[in-house]
Amino acid sequence: MRIWDILPGLFGAFNWREETCYSPALKQLLGMGKRRLCLVVIDGMGQQLLSARRGHIPFMRPYLSQLPEVLGQALKTCVPSTTVAALTSLHTGLSPAKTGMLGYQCWDEDAGRVLNLITFEGFKRPAQSWCDYPTFFTYATEAGLQSRALVPPDFVGSTLSEITLRDADFKVSTELSKRASDALQAFKQGVDYVYLYWSGLDHWGHNLGWSHPRWIQELESIDRFLSDLYSCLPSDVALVVTADHGMVNVSADTTVDIAESGLASQVEAVSGEPRALHIRLREEYLEAQTKGNHTRSAPRTSVTAKWQEYVGKRGQVVSDYRPVYGDILLPERIGDFTIFAKGNYQFVDTRFHNPSVLQMVGVHGALTPQEMEIPLIIA
DSSP states (O other): OBGGGHHHHHHHHTTSSOOOTTHHHHHHHHOTTOOEEEEEEETTOOHHHHHHTGGGOTTTGGGTTHHHHHHSSOEEOOSSOSHHHHHHHHHHTOOHHHHOOOSSEEEETTTTEEEETTTOTTOOSOGGGTOOOOOHHHHHHHTTOOEEEEEOGGGTTOHHHHHHTTTOOEEEOSOHHHHHHHHHHHHHTTOSEEEEEEOHHHHHHHHHOTTSHHHHHHHHHHHHHHHHHHHHSOTTEEEEEEOSOOOEEOOGGGEEEGGGSTTGGGEEEEEEETTEEEEEEOGGGBOSSOOSSOSSOOBOHHHHHHHHHHHGGGEEEEOOOHHHHOSOSOGGGSOSEEEEEOTTOEEEOTTTSOHHHHTOSEEOOSSSHHHHEEOEEEO
């Protein structure tokens, strides 16, 4: 089960939309009498991070093994394990290979530059020209349901929200407690589906690391919030809690700067993120013809071999994307190959990266269980 299966499964379990193969398991966990949904997404709250800090989460702790016991495996996010890709997959029910949301940064072929998919800075085209898929807010409206998205103010009107939260009815706030009261008010008004998003844990993880006392303090606050919210919800509302990704901590000692390597001259541009870095090569390092999951010529085998030698045990060089992503519909948005970091490494290129990227302690994007495994709590 992947993050893009959550809403199809839940909508199927509620008989709001045609059932999927996962809805019987979810219906079993939902139990009887649940007719409405409160979906809470805590950015950066990976399953393995919760397990490592289980003593701090009395409310969530009993639920950590809930889904793995039913399905026989942990729920996983998407590849890459990063917010823009994961939230789009969550709300559309589609993988990044289909949505084209292939990283925090992607190559914009039309503009001939790297595009930041969080800010969409300099993007002059309609949001639907980048990703044009209905969301489960769209499907809720089509089914005659009322839905609401409880989000921060900067989500309203952003290009990313026009993609991930298409057709949502927004209610904005800056405090987690206010989002709880807004959720309860929405259900009093007869709303069927409430989506509540919180980014505080991810914020502290990026800035201080997921093992820092301030991150743990935030996690404890979230656990209390969920307990209080659950106790106040109407009896016909199911509380479902998940996340978009986990993270690992990195340091200066585990940061690899490609600009300092002997391969730096091969690089035309980088995108993706430091744990899943897309490398766009100069033309002379490509094959004469396309092959594999590429729209332009693939990198020469001898070139990727040299890159893997350079990366060594610190990461994995992937040039055939199909085994990792599936068939990418818009492969021009991704690099000629991707370096997926292993362990606590990250790969940057200081010729291209903003210095703020190098200041992050907690990062994500790669294929490790710490980044890929996410919780699905059904209370």
